[in-house]
Amino acid sequence: MNSKHRPDHQWYARMIQDTLDDDFVIGPAFDAKAKEAAAPAEQPLTVAFGLLVKLSRRAKRLSVEELAEKLSVEVDELQHIEHEPEFRARPRTISKIANFFDVPVEEVMKLAGAAVSNDALFNTHALKFAAHSDDMTALTREEQEALKSFVRYLRDQE
Template sequence: MKLERSKEWWMARARREGDAVIGAGLLAFDPMPEERPAGASAAVVEETRIAFGRFVNLMRRRCGFSMERLAQVADLDASELLVIEDDLHYVPEPRTVFKLAETFEVSQQRLMQLAGLAAANDAGFRQEAVRFAARSEAVHKLTPEESSALEAFVAVLSEQQPKRVK
């Protein structure tokens, strides 16, 4: 069976992709986020991105790293780390999230979900992300409560098998 596509079809597909960098394989970027399932609402993605920025900030500080040092250790750009920690609308590249997961020794899949690059089908995970973000504040030294929240959230990120919503 031979499948043929018209030039118009390919041009329409290219317009939908816009300026997005398209990848292939396990972590391919979805060029049409408006077609995501109804469960992946903008509010949920925003909540998890807040938690993602706070997580990166707290883990960096826990490790005693400046942004420049974390960038060096994780082989990332320091300016991107700054944006990750400060701008909840920023969508990091999958490579960036992979490098951070590797550096912080947490689940790549969970961190992708937290960054909004993959759909989190686990309502408990989203609730934990929101709880974590609400309990952590950007201060210079981790408070005992922040440290406790970070430890609990690292345990959630480190789970191997996410529980699915039925």
């Protein structure tokens, strides 16, 4: 992911503040106004989703092609997930990713933008996780700890 697609920290903080009192929504917004209101809040979580997939894949020392084969999904779809926060993965793909990496499907659906939760604590954890490195080298100790901590948090949400 290159930096031109990543919002700045103030944008993330503003999105969290703007959505603190909203309800939990599953699926697409009911009308155009609701959809417009929900779209900006989804992007930070999709950044975290892409990073979760990328770091989890790297932690297992898999290439994108190898992971795609194990999940029976298209390589292009995984590349879009990892590098394009605006990309919306199919629910089937999200479910396969969650199961493969042993993370609760419901929480991964929120990260992927298939379900929206305006839980401030969840958003904060996702945003902190998204702030970490996204290069293609081996995971640093800090990235390993961030990944383990975030996956532990997601599992505790069940």
